[in-house]
Amino acid sequence: MIALTHKPHGYRILAMVVWVTALAAFSGSTLAADPKRVLVIDPYGPGVAPFGSTLSEFRNVLGREYGERVEFYDVSLDRARFQEPEDDEVFVAFLRSRMAARPVDLVATVGGPGMDFVVRHRQELFPNTPTLFIAGSPETVHGGLQQSNVFQVTTTLDLAGLVKGMLQVLPQITNVVVIAGASPLEQLTAEDCRRAFQPLTNQVTFTWLTGMSLDQTVAACSNLPPQTCLLHTFFLVDTVGRPFERNEPLRRFHEAANAPIFGYFESDLGMGIVGGRLYPDLQLGAEAARIAVRVLRGEDSKSIPLRLIDPTLPIFDARELRRWGIREGTLPPGSTLHFRQPDFWERYRWPIAGAATFFLVQAALIIGLLVNRARRREGEAAATLIAEISSKFVNLPPGDVEREIMDAQRRICGVLGLDLAGLWQWSDDTPAGLRLTHLFRTDKGPKPPDPMFAQEHFPWLEAQMLSCRTVAIPSIDELPEGATRDRETFRQFGIKANLTIPLAVGGESLLGALGFNTTRSERSWSGRLVSRLQVVAEIFANALARKRGDELLRDDEARLKAGTELAGLGYFEVDYGADRCFMDARFQQICGNPPGFREGRKALEFWLANVHPNDRQRVLDERQKLHDGSKNPISAEYRYLHPIEGEKWLDHLAALAAHRPPGTGVRTFGVIRDITEQKHARREAEELRGNLAHLTRVNTLGALSGSLAHELNQPLGIILSNAQAAQELLLQNPPDLPEVQSILADIVAADRRAGDVIQRLRALLKRGETSLRPVAMNEVIEEVLQLAQADLIDRGVTVQRSFAPDLPLIAGDRVQLQQLILNLILNAAEAMVGNPSGARLLQVRTSPLGSAVRASVRDQGTGLPPDIEKLFQPFYTTKSQGLGMGLAICRSIVSAHHGRLWAEPHAEGGAVFHVELPMANDPNAR
Amino acid sequence: MNPTAGIVYLLDDEPEMVKAISRLLRAKRFDVRGFSSVNAFLEACQPEGPACLVLDVSMPELDGLELQRRLTRQGILIPIVFLTGHGDIPMSVRAIKAGATDFLTKPVDAALLIPAVSAALQVARSRWKDDAEVKALEEQEAALTAREREVMRHVVAGELNKQIALALGTGEQNIKQHRANIMKKMGVESVADLVRVTERLGLTRR
Secondary structure, rough: OOOOOOOOHHHHHHHHHHHHHHHHHHHHHHHHHOOEEEEEEEEOOOOOOOOOHHHHHHHHHHHHOOOEEEEEEEEEEEOOOOOOHHHHHHHHHHHHHHHHHOOOOOEEHHHHHHHHHHHHHHHOOOOOOOOOOOOOOHHHHHHHHHOOEEEEEEEEEHHHHHHHHHHOOOOOOOOEEEOOOOOOOHHHHHHHHHHHHHOOOOOOOOEOOOOOOOOHHHHOOOOOOOOOOEEEEEOOOOOOOOOOOOOHHHHHHHHHHHOOOEEEEEHHHHOOOOEOOOOHHHHHHHHHHHHHHHHHHHHOOHHHHOHHHHHHEEEEOOOHHHHOOOOOOOOOOOOEOOOOHHHHHHHHHHHHHHHHHHHHHHHHHHHHHHHHHHHHHHHHHHHHHHHHHHHHHHHOOHHHHHHHHHHHHHHHHHHOOOOOEEEEEEEEOOOEEEEEEEEEEEEOOOOOOOOOOOHHHHHHHHHHHHOOOOOOOOOOHHHOOOHHHHHHHHOOOOOOOEEEEEHHHHHHHHHHEEEEEEEEOOOOOOOOHHHHHHHHHHHHHHHHHHHHHHHHHHHHHHHHHHHHHHHHOOEEEEEEEOOOEEEOHHHHHHHOOOOOOHHHHHHHHHHHHEOOOHHHHHHHHHHHHOOOOOEEEEEEEEEEEEEOOOOEEEEEEEEEEOOOOOOOOOOOEEEEEEHHHHHHHHHHHHHHHHHHHHHHHHHHHHHHHHHHHHHHHHHHHHHHHHHHHHHHHHHHHOHHHHHHHHHHHHHHHHHHHHHHHHHHHHHHOOOOOOEEEEEOOHHHHHHHHHHHHHHHHHOEEEEEEOOOOOOOOOOOHHHHHHHHHHHHHHHHHHOOOOOOOOOOOOEEEEEEEEEEEEEEOOOOOOOOOOOOOHHOOOOOOOOOOOOOOHHHHHHHHHHHHHEEEEEEEEEOOOEEEEEEEEOOOOOOOH | OOOOOOOOEOOOHHHHHHHHHHHHHHOOOOOEEEEEOOOHHHHHHOOOEEEEEEOEEEOOOOHHHHHHHHHHHOOOOEEEEEEEEEOOOOHHHHHHHHOOEEEEOOOOOOHHHHHHHHHHHHHHHHHHHHHHHHHHHHHHHHHHHHHHHHHHHHHHHHOOOOHHHHOOOHHHHHHHHHHHHHHHHHOOOOHHHHHHHHHHHHHHHO
């Protein structure tokens, strides 16, 4: 009783809770129903196979399935060791007292001896208690006790069948060694076996290992001949009666045996036996428990008949199978494998999975690395190859290009495992297109035709190349519709896959194409491979372009050389920065360089030293223009003193080299030419021209005789008349002296005038060279008109002047211009000789015209011949007298003035002669 | 008569030349009128007495020969002495043919010039005289009546009075009367003289 003391509130509650709980517990224990009691009579003792496992199974399943508490009372008769029936009494007495104290709800026993005991003593011990017989023969039960409340669950075992099963699994067995222990039970069992195995003795021999100690038996097991197997029945006690631990003997047999061990009991599976249709000791226990549950729940024997369990279905220990090399295929159908990997698997599933995954990952990594390495190796090999090719091609002489390309293709094929490589080059001949120039192949195959044009054999490919598209064909069957011809050609040459890369420098015109092919198998061209090969193609394209450029250059050089030779030019190059110079053979010939002075600075100095001192400065000045960077070529004519041939005239042309890397010095090139002859010829020509000009001047003046005479006669006449007048005056008385004075003055003036005319005449007659000075055209023309006035009047020619005011000065030689105009005017007058008087108008006009001055002389004469140019040719004349040089000389004068002279017919009759002369300070006028 | 009587016209486009030759001629007592312009000359050339012209052939303004023709047309029949700077033969021939008195080349020596001018003046004088005479005759002739002129024509043709009367349809007496008048007016005494006079008149008339 719990005293209710006056405690604080919280404590009171706590106390109440505790009380209630205790009450409940107490009530639970007192109010609950009494647990069922089950008496288990175990004939052999605890742990004795098989019944040890049966019973424990029985207990477990019953406890589990019944749901409520069950109390077990175990009594062991220990019959395994002791077989005396007399000992029964002890047990009976014990049981009686026990029953009296506490009656049981169920009695269970197992095995023959147990059943015997219960059958014998049931009446006195527990007549009305439900009794359950586990195992044992059915006859015993029904024969012995035809009572209610008796239940049985048992099984049969076919011993022979057991052996048969063994033989089925191991057909090669010829010897079965049967193990049994030394206890009476075991002996009994052995006897049973002997009997059962009798019919089989013709198939196998049976050896009996019984009655020995464990050690002995173990030893015997370890030395078994081949084609033997063991059959383990019981080994409960040894010869000295000592019981073994459960499964210890089997374990030791299993360890030692060199033959497979077959066993008897279901519970032995997993302990080292192979398996087969086994005695279902565990099932027995479980079934017994289920019946017990029903009995405890109140069912009677009417509703629970005898329960007969078959031996197990064939069950095997997979480990043993594996150990003894027994294949699953030999097992009987319906066999179940126990302890196979799943066991292992179940236990270690996650670690295994983990390990497996780990290994897989590792493997994948390794494989990946290996593949990578392989690929990298391949890539490295390819990259190395490409680097080699690249460096080789950098400074390749153009003549070696094609050969090196083919060699490179061969190596590429080797490294990349390709079979056929071709180099196509663009040819401009007919037909223009890609032409196969080089082919490399690893295997034998049909020879390509020569020449082979892409247009004919690979039209579609060629079209792609022309669009500068790389074509990668992993399989020729994948070629598009438009490439049927190409496919044919591929088949013809046994090509299965193709990669063709265009060769073009900078995307400009196609230089050629590279083809890579396989004949053994198709090939997928990876992007990396294609881009690698495109690099190679660039290298080749550059090399080819350089080669072509070189060829063109070579052609150009050859042409240049031919040209300069033809023209007799001496070619030179000077590199002032590097102090180098080159002078070709002709140059040496012209300049006469002695040995030791043919190259470099010495050659240059030699040449300069031989330039005529008077001309040297001019030459140096011209050269300086180039050094100052003039883009225009310089030219100079100068005298050169050849050491042997003496003085020559050279014409020298030089220019700056176009392409110069920055930082290098001045580089020039040019040609020289020996113009000595020409110079002399020119001089002669000039002399001749001068002579001729003089001649015609004289001639012209001859034609001017009238005018000239007049010009002179006038002053002379004046002088004469004045003088004679004076003479008369002086005779007078007185003489008119002032008059005489003025007469004399006039005489002097007239004389001077005559002197001027003579001067002019002399100037005209003088042989002069053209010197261009600023000259006023109007003045010149006026002077000439004055000069010719008499003549013109004689011929009845009227002159009309139309001079432009403020006419710019022209660059001219006064005397020559006078001659020119005089000629034109006289011609014009001459042309009008046949005209009626009054119809002889000579018009002279000047006008500015851009950067020139134009003077025109127009007449009303007979006009021009149909071939106007003929007029200007020498020896053309319409006059019976005269050389016909007049207009030719005029032309020559005009060209010396850098002007133009031409004639046109006038619409209203007659002719007009135009002279155009450049202004002074005109850049054309030098 | 005074050999220097008469006007000497001098025309040269060069003033200096005019000056020089004028001096010379004046020194030789000629009456010189010098011109360097054609127009000026033409305006001044109205000779009341004999005159001659010293002319430079090659003048820009006017061809000397042309001038000669122009003068002739104007009835100024003065003899011309041509001066020229050239010695061109064809030209001189042309000039002479056209009626030049002389053709001299410059520079002209006084020894050549003075006689030429004198000769020219002589020609001028005689022409003048002739002209004067012809003029007188012309006046006489002008005094004739139309009838008288008609008759004179027949008389001069050598016809008898009878014939003339018949031709003109008048009486002989009339004819005789006319004849007398004609003789008187014309200042002749014989038919032969009359013929001569008419001839002279016929010469000068075209």
